[in-house]
Amino acid sequence: MLTTGAPWLSTIKTGIPFLSVYLSTMMEAPQKANSNSLSGLLPNRFGVYVHIPFCSRKCSYCDFYSLSGSTYSEFEALISCVRQEILETGAWLKKEHDFNAPVSSIFFGGGTPSLLSPQLLQRVITTIDTVFDVSSDVEITLEANPETISEKYCTALSEETKFNRISLGVQSFKAPHLRTLERLSSREIIYQAVNQLRIAGFENQSLDLIFGIPEQSEEEMAEDIAEAVLLRPKHISTYGLTVKPEHPLFKRLPEEELAVELYNVMLSTLEEKGFEQYEISNHALPGFQCSHNLLYWQGGDFLGIGPSAASRFFWDGVFHHRKHPADTRKYLEAIRMGSAFPFETSTRQQTILEASFLEFRCNKGVHLKNFLQRYGYDLTSAKKYRLFLEEGFIVEQSHRVRLT
Secondary structure, eight states, rough: STTTTOTTTGGGSSTTTHHHHHHHHOOOOOOOOGGGGGGSSOOOOOEEEEOOOSSSSOOOOOOOOOEEEEOHHHHHHHHHHHHHHHHHHHHHHHHHHHHOEEEEEEEEESSSSSSHHHHHHHHHHHHHHHOOOOEEEEEEEEOOOOOOOOOHHHHHHHHHHOOOOEEEEEEOOHHHHHTTTSSSHHHHHHHHHHHHHTTTTOEEEEEEEEEEETOHHHHHHHHHHHHHHHOOOEEEEEEEEOOOSSSGGGGOOOOHHOOOOOOHHHHHHHTTTTTTEEEEEEETTTTTHHHHHHHHTTOOOEESSSOOEEEEEEEEEEEEEEOOOOOOHHHHHHHHHTTTOOEEEEEHHHHHHHHHHHHTTTTTTTEOOOOHHHHSSOOOTTTHHHHHHHTTTTTEEEEEEEEE
């Protein structure tokens, strides 16, 4: 399985571990191909991810790197180093790789980026705009928690920044489930945040929900979905709760059969409301898929900035990755000293496996001809491809193969 090939994958949430098992049995040694034919044939989209590790409170089950109890001076120190990293890495990309791709998406994740003032956040956007060619239709997303949103904050966000998409961490509308998840918000706070953002002009909102919460029923899951839809978001992400075996919630998780039922209730309810499932955990109204996440799944290039952030670029027919330390102090020290975070080169096998299982996450699946042209591997020749077709695990249609 991938190690250096995909150190950033912990930032892509999934409740379907079957994918990696499926692909590991399906893959075999890649065919030989002319390496010169694997570089630059298909244009690659480029995005920037900025990790803001600060939270009001650290949820005990969360695997994302974050800190609580930080001060404004610590916010400023991070932003200063983030801007320095953008400047230095941008210059290096241009010098060493003649890199000039336009930025199609910028995503501020965390942590809780909305803890920072709009003015601090805009400094980062301005720096990106200075270093790179930013597309006129760039998608710029801010992850936010409802309790950090106020009327004043929304006004400043609208008037002083270039954000045009907000991803709101709702998780549930039920008070008992919010307590289980250690959330600081409430149903009322969620409604208020959504409405204040809309009044400020942020129509492109995404809401995150969690299912498979201990003691959550199918009816409660359906009610959470219905409430989310009533708030008129453009996009809804739904994640199965995953905790480590040593966590107190682990033994309280629902049985797999119930989790599957919750997942099916979620899918059918969202489909009835006009939301298209375009990826395992993501649903959108037509035209509102998350451009930044699609970039991850479809093999695009992305530059990760900030502690624990990761980067990936497709050069010379393989993926190249860079992972920052999940330690804010070490990150700040490295940036201030001018230390470079090195890229590691994946093997062709690692690249093909990573590209395969990420593309299989999407409902459209893998375009066979494009995959062969880009990665030099014909998926239909994989050892168990025909067997999985016959068993109904995959289906081939219109030059694509996808999971059923």
